[in-house]
Amino acid sequence: MSARLRLFVSDARHSPGRVLGVAITCLVTAVVVGVAALLFTTLAGWEQPERAGLGSVSAVVVATTPDDQVAGALPADALTRVRTVPGAQQAVEYRDRTVSIVRGDALLPDVDGRTTRAWNFSAAVADGYQLDRGAAPAGNELVVDAATAAEAGIDVGASVPTLSAAGVVSRRVSGILRASESTAAGGPVLLLADQELAAMAGSTLPHAILVPGAAGQDAAELRAALSAGLPGLRVLAPEDYKTGDTGVTENKIGGGINLLSLLLFALITSAATVLGTTMSLWTSQRTPQLTVLRALGVSSGRLRRLVLGDAALIAVPVALLGALLGALPGAKLARAALVGADILPTDTPAVSLGGAAVGALALAVLLTVSLTLVASLSGARQAGRLDAAAALNSGSGAVKLRRRFSRLLIGLVLLALGAAPMLVNGGGGALVMGAAATVSVLILVPALTVLSPWLTPLLTPLAGLVARLDRGVGHLIASNLRMSTLRTAGLAGPALLAVGLSTALLSAPKTLDAGVVEQTTQRVQAAHLVVPAGSAGLPLALPAGYTGTAARLLDTTVQPAAETSQGGPTGIAAAGADGAALAGLLDLGPAAGGLTALTGDTFAASKDIAKQHKWSIGEQVPLLLDDGTRHDLRLVTAYDNDLGFAGVLLPMDLAVAHSPDPMLTMILLGGDPAAWPVTPGATVVDRGTYLDALDPRESADSLAPLIIALVLAGYAVLSLANSAGLAQADRGPENRTLRLLGGRKDQLLRLVAGEALAAAAIGILLGLLVGIGGLMPLARATGRALPVLDVMGVVIIPLICGLAAVIPAVLAARPLRPVTERAEGGTP
Amino acid sequence: MSQTLVEAPPALRLRDVTKRYGRAADATAVLSGVSAAFPAGTFTALMGPSGSGKTTMLMCAAGLTRPTTGTVEVAGQRIDNLSDKQLTRLRRDRVGFVFQHFNLIDSLTAVENVYLPARLAGRPALRGRAVELLNLVGLGERLKHRPAQLSGGQRQRVAIARALLTEPVVLFADEPTGALDQEAGREVLDLLRRLATEQGTTIVMVTHDAAAAAAADRVLLLFDGVLSAELHGASAEEIAHRVVSHR
Structure with missing residues (x-):
């Protein structure tokens, strides 16, 4: 060796x-x-x-938003422009819409559990799909893919009820699409005639232009030619273009x-x-x-x-x-x-x-x-x-x-980075500030951990005061905490990290969710609501048999046309709404007043969004709607209760006309719910049931912060335990001296445990102060005086930190051994 | 009228103390039948070469380790058969220790270090006594200083004051001048001498240094675990000569 x-x-x-x-x-x-x-x-x-892939297509032409995302639709003249490019004369428009086959009261999902969507027939043909039997659709006819036809038990000539934005429409099956790998894997399920799809309610603009490659033509060359000939549009390889929704x-x-x-x-x-x-x-x-x-x-x-x-x-x-x-x-x-x-x-x-x-x-x-x-x-x-x-x-x-200058410098830099989100979003609304403050906490806590040797002395007098309640060894605990700054910080730092991060990570979503639930409860005043029973939305029109008052809501997005992206999308979640019908059904706070003015070229915005984008009432604001078209809309009112709700409200007609695939998200009922006819894919619920089922967060969204908080806290606790155990290695001579001076075993136990606990308590206190303090802006943004605290973050992890400090320290100190050895080895 | 005079027991007495380490078959005897009495108010030095057993003898005498055979008495009370709890109380109330490396608590001031045993014993009234003792050892101006702010000799004087706080029957000193320079060592020995003479403190000091041993009333020479000589009022040269000649 x-x-x-x-x-x-x-x-x-x-x-x-x-x-x-x-x-x-x-x-x-x-x-x-x-x-x-x-x-x-x-x-x-x-x-x-x-996925469906556009196997026979050489290029896909799309429009882009100001923040460089693929836009929902192209300008109306896009096809004409594309066809002027040599080699692109066979280009066709591509559209898809949510269309579901109705089976009983339910809707037939596709093989991947998604809502079925219909392509326009020309796009499917351009992409190489072929009919197995039957003919191309005409009028309101339908082509069904082989797998769906087999599952639904339908064939050419059959009439099937379908649900789309237009409501339930019976369609004759004109053909069956040939089974292929791509159709089985989630390609087009239904095909409608081009005119039928283009005439559906909603934006009439095409979603994309598909350019099939001619025999022997190089796809890359074609895309290069298209890019050169189509300024303002983007040309994608087919594999880079996603058709329809992403599967479950x-x-x-x-x-x-x-x-x-x-x-x-x-x-x-x-x-x-x-x-x-x-x-x-x-x-x-x-x-x-x-x-x-x-x-x-x-x-x-x-x-x-x-x-x-x-x-x-x-x-x-x-x-x-x-x-x-x-x-x-x-x-x-x-x-x-x-x-x-x-x-x-x-x-x-x-x-x-x-x-x-x-x-x-x-x-x-x-x-x-x-x-x-x-x-x-x-x-x-x-x-x-x-x-x-x-x-x-x-x-x-x-x-x-010694406390190192480099550590101080790193801590101060981290501290400045932590303050950055607050400064950058300083002009934003309360919710933006709340979110920024939460992000800040996630940086500030590690920064304060790095700075713990400078911070812990601020709290050691307090910890010492509490420790002095033990009249036997309390003063020694207090003195050791005060004098051994780095040892105290070595225990306080990990506790601060574990408690601060877990408090912020776990309590922030709880605070936000509680705010969403409270505001939704306050906002939704309708006694009954119609909501989708599946993943497809609701038809745009109210059923003919229903005569009571009702307000429709449709999810969409808008984007400020005059703003450019600064590192992220600037799209705003919006909703189309029947403004005049909302009174008594949806309470958006006193500031909103009546939304009767929400007609024509107007819009309403939440106060947070208006503040964030510096919009004032009466101002004409250029907005890009969901299909990429620009509209100068006048802001008519700003509302309060926007948590878990759209940041912008558009008149329903405007929203529908510019949504590539408009279907309603919900309908608020003011009349007798019994008068609402049974419709496939829709269900009527009372307000209480709707609110009880309200779950603002999906399970994966809840678990992610929990897992991350537990991993971070676990490591911090491991560090705490290591530090607590290792720190005792230096204490042997001191412990022996105390025993020689007549210190009892229980006094030594209290000394070691008390000192470890007090040092960890300093970190825990700092962690709770920073964690809870950092959540205060978020709490205020959600209308609460205090954040909703997660038990794991503010009770269980602090307790684990306390135990992780005390147990290894006591085990490493081993004060229970009888004193049988000579005190030696220099000053303790 | 007759009067019976009862002689007071010595502050410390060891009777036929043997200490062996290891199993019976191959045990090593560190002390072999050591007997000695330490009258109250005397200053005794234990001398001997390395490995002679002087530290083991001190540990047995102070109740830090139990002798294999024999008895140890402090002020007439046997301590070799006490429980760990009783020994803790003994160390707290009846004996004091001074170590070569002072063993002060770095985070406490001088007066807090001296006062520490009283704290541990739950006797807050002794705070004034701690100040008196620091005055006694010449550190009345250094009450609030921490060990790091004191010289070696001053630290050892704080350690001596600490050992005296509970008015121990015996003060054990293990190489108290071993880590000090000559002048500081001399000051510490003078202090111990004064404590024995003026305060009546019984002092048992382990040392290698013949000059240090010469400060004591009596020197016990220990060789191979056996007490081989006892010198009274011997000079440093005499003590050194006896140690060397025995080798």
């Missing part, structure tokens, strides 16, 4: 606790990163059947990958912080040994390499162990949990050790080892700076840890 390895082994034998602290952190990191990497690989490598499965996979990406980011930053703290403590405790080596002639460079080498000696085997033994079972458990929570689809492939998985595990090991080595750099620098003579002359070899 080499001398270098012997040194490491002897140190590990002599102080197994401190090596164990580092090893546990590495192990947890390797397992969790391995689990995330395996799940990521499984999802990313999941070969889903190709695709949404879940995307959500799962997003969640894992967030988790990995949180993991890596947390692991780096925890490993950094642990490695720094480890090195500082090895100072006497390193000092001796320095005195014996070991160069500072070699000392640095020794510290890094020791870190690698722990990290490599432990990371391998964690990734090989812990990651696979962990990933299987995590997959089952995510499927159980409905975040991943039930048919998500099982996690297995394929080629990509082995690569993912190797990456997890590499990442863990790299993080450990990077985290050890600070300790290595510390070792390289050791002055052997000074340290040995001090009698103890212990080098006093």
